[in-house]
Amino acid sequence: MPYDLATGASTRPLRLAYAADYEERGPAGGGVVATEDLENHGYALLELDEALEQALLDQSTDQPSSSSSPSTTLVIRGQPRDEAVLCTSSSTFALRRVEWSNALLVVDAGSAADAAEDEVQPGTSATIQATLAHLLEARPIKANTTRLPELMAQAKAVWDGVSPLTKVSACTLDELRAQVQASDYELVEGLVHYDIVQLEDGGYRQITSEHLCHVLASIFTACAAEDIRLDDRAPVTLRQCFAFMGLAPSTRQGGSCSSDDADLLSPMVVRHCFRKFATTCDADGASGDAAMHVDEAAYEDRPHVFVESSVCRYIGQEVLRQHKSIHYEQHAFMEAWSASVPEGYTVSLDMLEGICIPNETDDAAGSGAAPKTLLYLPIDELPRDPAARMRMLFDMRAKWSAEELRVYLADIAITPAQIDMWLMKYARRVTATGAMARHGKRKAHGQPSTEQVWYCARIIGAT
Template structure:
């Protein structure tokens, strides 16, 4: 290394030869020397903003996720970033403890030797992106929970996944995966995250509602302990508790015997669940007949309204009779282009109120529903003065 180091006299001579004015130079000269293995593939450089830099400096981790066929993403504890390589025309040198003029101290030595420990011709850019959660539902669909009686039946059982295994397979942060598990109404059963089968979930909810009716309780005051104690001979307690969490809101009440935990069933969630029970196996359903059957199926005192079906079902008011059918947003592609292609294949023209529930989940960062529609659709006004949207280009087939 000694033969590679420059003296202060050599540095000043180089400055003079370059016709630099000594008064313009910093009080400290930093000379660079190369040592060790500088293979560019040995080290990677990543660009990050101030908030991400602080996150890493605090000791938090950044995890890269994706299979060989996936576009790589990097995840913090609660955010997902697209990870892409960007080339640079200049060679980047990695020099630890290299200082700017403002960082020099008054008593600094006039010459400082700095070792170059790495070089690169590209760096990784991190751009915030939506988590890729479609795979999460696909994995959980492999083995839905039908109840304890079917757990030993291997004829229809697929793989079950722990949370660690889901983290290894799904391109999203831990926080985003946990949030999605809640939205999917997934349940932790013996250490594995499972979706309840539609029939089993419906039967548990129906049994809770029947118990409410038998005891003349109101749906906004369902005693937790009494419900679990009464029905645990039919369903596991953790499943009953899960169902209450999915369709109700927990609250604490003071009674003469002390604090009591009760649930208030959500009218919108329960009505939506009963609508899906009716629509999912039915294909297209006569709208007026559906509305009548739907209202009759929900618990007494609850009122069904069409807004409860946003992102769950579509209505065709141009057909005679008018019809409704199951069309859940959760089944649509995550990619913006494919999402709009699918929507315009299903229906060539949409009003804002109709399409919003099917693109709202694509909104994030600086995007908005309006921005997405401007990008992928063209608007016009129909004869009734209502703005409608249709495909900006022919949909893919």
């Protein structure tokens, strides 16, 4: 509502002539303005950079198809104890309040609003709508969807593929929106990443990894029976896969999985496997990420190829997770992993970046032998704060290469320059000559000199 500046016992509009030098002269008549008279009535000044402006322009054509309700143009999301973030339909921005030394008066000048600034004469009346002593800075950040598994566990919305859906709790998309600090587009990507699927009854539930592996194996088995090897040279549509697996159309529309249908797979979980492990290969060239937001009916007829690295990465993480130890003997793991992936797929430790790292020991590195064990270190379980994450990484291993650290910082950094800044702030660069030098051993006479750059903790235990 409009707000008038109070002077003593009377209330009247502030004249524009007094706004520029208000602190020096005070209001006309010499009245004292109380602090509570300058409160803000629902206005905020937001700094608009090119990234946020472009996000606002793009959002009208970049809506996720699975939204259950229209997306708000701009919304601040998070719980009361969270730092506020500003979300558009496709991007997330951190907000920071910047105080000013002077207050900005937002006024309604009435008829004077149509006049040029240099034509406004002293004595023109205007009503103060708000006073602003700060602005909000918005900077783009990576959305944080790591809260999703915890939310699903708290709601007991986890499905094993066997229990009747009527006996398993579910979440709605609006409930997840209210608690996860992410735009709608990024939230949908988070749902796919954490295997949270909208099942036949419309509710969202997290699929257990055991059941998802079972469904994935069923897809490969059904396609193999049709002489289709799911790789980058054998496209298949979701509709074809439904037919191969004997899933009737009636099951895909409005049906539900019950304990009596324990052997009948949910088509919605099969669809999820396509989104998670496959990418489109049709003429329009849409990528797998873009395909998550296309029309559901059209999605079933789009040719897909399964991505070998995505399938192997997921299965490799499951092998490590089920080991129930952060250390795994490398040779035994590679054998177990190779035996678990589909026939014809080849595994490589490069596929597990951000999931595990070589646990190099002084003896192994000193003898030139390959690392004997792997350290299970999934990036999703690390703190989101850069300082806390760097401290945890250096607690796990004393020395890291720049490439290894970049992998474990990529999910919270917007640009490579931001990672460089964190390396300078929280780590100490060490240059060693020869592979043995970093372990305190001398280089043999005549051996060629090779420099290696490593990063150590700048301050041990610093926050």
